[in-house]
Amino acid sequence: MVPVARRMLFTDRRRALLGVAGVAVALVMALTLDGIFAGTTRQVSRYIDTSPADIFVSQEGVRTIHMAISVVPVAVIDQIRELTGVTWTEPILFSGDALEVPAGRRPTYVIGYQPDGRGGPQTLIEGSEPGTGQIVIDDSAADALDIAIGDEVEVMGLSWRVSGLTTGMTSIINTTVYVTFEDLALVLGSSNSASYILIGTEGDPETVANNIEAVIPGVETQTRPRFSAEERTVVKDMSTDLLNIMSLAALLVGLAVIGLVLYATVLSRLRDIGVMKALGLGGLGVFRLVLTQAMWTVVTALALALAATFGIGAVVAALAPDIDLVVEPASLLRTGVGAVLVGALGVIFPLIRVWRVDPATVFRRTS
Amino acid sequence: MSTTALAARQLDKTFGEGSTQVHAVRGVDLEVQAGEVVLIMGPSGSGKTTLLSMLGAMLRPTSGEIVVDGNDLAAIPESRLPKLRATTFGFVFQDFNLLGALTAQENVEFALNLTDVSGKEARGRAQDLLTKLGLGERLSFRPDQLSGGEKQRVAIARALANQPPVILADEPTANLDSKIGHDIARLLRTIATEENRAVVMVSHDSRLKEVADRILWLEDGAFRNLQNMETDPVCGMSVDPQEAPHLQAEGDTVVYFCSTACREEYATAESPGRHAFPGMPSTDQHGEP
Numbered sequence: 001m002v003p004v005a006r007r008m009l010f011t012d013r014r015r016a017l018l019g020v021a022g023v024a025v026a027l028v029m030a031l032t033l034d035g036i037f038a039g040t041t042r043q044v045s046r047y048i049d050t051s052p053a054d055i056f057v058s059q060e061g062v063r064t065i066h067m068a069i070s071v072v073p074v075a076v077i078d079q080i081r082e083l084t085g086v087t088w089t090e091p092i093l094f095s096g097d098a099l100e101v102p103a104g105r106r107p108t109y110v111i112g113y114q115p116d117g118r119g120g121p122q123t124l125i126e127g128s129e130p131g132t133g134q135i136v137i138d139d140s141a142a143d144a145l146d147i148a149i150g151d152e153v154e155v156m157g158l159s160w161r162v163s164g165l166t167t168g169m170t171s172i173i174n175t176t177v178y179v180t181f182e183d184l185a186l187v188l189g190s191s192n193s194a195s196y197i198l199i200g201t202e203g204d205p206e207t208v209a210n211n212i213e214a215v216i217p218g219v220e221t222q223t224r225p226r227f228s229a230e231e232r233t234v235v236k237d238m239s240t241d242l243l244n245i246m247s248l249a250a251l252l253v254g255l256a257v258i259g260l261v262l263y264a265t266v267l268s269r270l271r272d273i274g275v276m277k278a279l280g281l282g283g284l285g286v287f288r289l290v291l292t293q294a295m296w297t298v299v300t301a302l303a304l305a306l307a308a309t310f311g312i313g314a315v316v317a318a319l320a321p322d323i324d325l326v327v328e329p330a331s332l333l334r335t336g337v338g339a340v341l342v343g344a345l346g347v348i349f350p351l352i353r354v355w356r357v358d359p360a361t362v363f364r365r366t367s
Numbered sequence: 368m369s370t371t372a373l374a375a376r377q378l379d380k381t382f383g384e385g386s387t388q389v390h391a392v393r394g395v396d397l398e399v400q401a402g403e404v405v406l407i408m409g410p411s412g413s414g415k416t417t418l419l420s421m422l423g424a425m426l427r428p429t430s431g432e433i434v435v436d437g438n439d440l441a442a443i444p445e446s447r448l449p450k451l452r453a454t455t456f457g458f459v460f461q462d463f464n465l466l467g468a469l470t471a472q473e474n475v476e477f478a479l480n481l482t483d484v485s486g487k488e489a490r491g492r493a494q495d496l497l498t499k500l501g502l503g504e505r506l507s508f509r510p511d512q513l514s515g516g517e518k519q520r521v522a523i524a525r526a527l528a529n530q531p532p533v534i535l536a537d538e539p540t541a542n543l544d545s546k547i548g549h550d551i552a553r554l555l556r557t558i559a560t561e562e563n564r565a566v567v568m569v570s571h572d573s574r575l576k577e578v579a580d581r582i583l584w585l586e587d588g589a590f591r592n593l594q595n596m597e598t599d600p601v602c603g604m605s606v607d608p609q610e611a612p613h614l615q616a617e618g619d620t621v622v623y624f625c626s627t628a629c630r631e632e633y634a635t636a637e638s639p640g641r642h643a644f645p646g647m648p649s650t651d652q653h654g655e656p
Binding site: 002008279363 | 416419420423425426446449450451452453454458460464466467468469473476477478480481482485486489525537
């Protein structure tokens, strides 16, 4: 078959380029929003994802770190250690606050851990682990707030001296700082309790987790992947409505652009369409013609948008390391399906216009 | 033995209602045999285009019947008309009406695609047709890269692609110079003779008379007897003396005109102190709107 739809669409290259670019911009908006959101949720669960623990134990009913308060008696650690499959245990304390210096402030997770233990920063890029009154902060937050090792910072109303820098623990939402377990216990006034207990296992973590819950009352156990997924879900749930509204707005812009592009293409080719109808193109053929043009616009725009989003991701990574832009397959699929639906909707008005073209117009003179 | 390719009986077309009602075509009877070339002439607004639109299944008659290939076009459902147009008619237009986004070959292939001929077969047939019409070197040219004569030959190839029994040509030579116009006229004649197709042409161009088997005069939506017609001395058109504007020339001679404009022009040219009427102008003065 002669690719008449594609030819008609792309013969006027400038118009086609503008149209495809317009739709691509709308799709870039949707993909970028999704990408930043996906990147942020990944960053939010980074402490969990990079932890060597196979199981996280929390207070019964608490399934996340974000937006949660968990209190687990330290006494249960000894009981857990006795169980089959448990190789190591380590308590951590957690609180949420802000990291403050004269140059500014940034919301932060505060982790209290035992230095030389497994609950602290996994990548210490400079300096040393915290001692009493000391704190380890993330290099990205340090850059943003102009903090260096040895500087004083304020967290939870107290002054701390920066002993080291970690990396990869700052997102556009917050950062993560580390102090000693004892210091944070003093600040929180918690004695003989932890927020979470990290557990290393041998064998199947799921089996060990179930065993802990069966033996020790009042605790919740989750494997690392499940705990991480719960953490991301709670962040997503908090932002889903906003994200949906913004994605919908982007797709509506795309719809308007596709509709306008196709309408303009159709208007510029009404005589050709009249000729095709006169020659014998039926209603189904006309529908296929306009729909194919819409799909070409959408598919080309989607490819362009994907390339542009990866480009934006690279630029953002270089200019703003706190922002992680991740294009997930699910996001691509969602945006693609949305774009196809938008393309299908976009043909309605052009189709109505084309439907009304009288094939007898071929007998009218063009000049 | 000749066979009837197209027959129209008591064809009427009325537009509008009440005081705005216009009878574009009234009581037209027409039979065209396979292999015959029929030329329909007439002044602007005489109903030629309306008649051609009805014959080509693009416009429904108010009454009457059009029979092509045993099908009464007036009785066929609207949804079947496009396919019937693709298989039964080949169209040739004054403005060529080639699809600007496609090459010459693709324009012909497109017509074949409409009858479900595609791929290699469509390409082969399109190439053969265009080569036969002398366009073998122009297959990949777009319409804007072709001359007027070449465009019209592509349009003729497109019209022939599906081997339709009837070719309908609307002013096929109007946008072409004299020589090319003659070539196209002869080509249409050849197609009718050699391929046994009925060719119905609507035109103001008297050059087409040479190739026509029959010439019909349409005026006010009805055919008139051409033998009783007079010639307008200004534009050269045939006019019906029963209805045409006229004036008394020198002696007893009565001169007939297609319009009052021609009559006034004639009277001005003939009046004392003016130059004599210079001659017959081109038929372009009467191009349809």
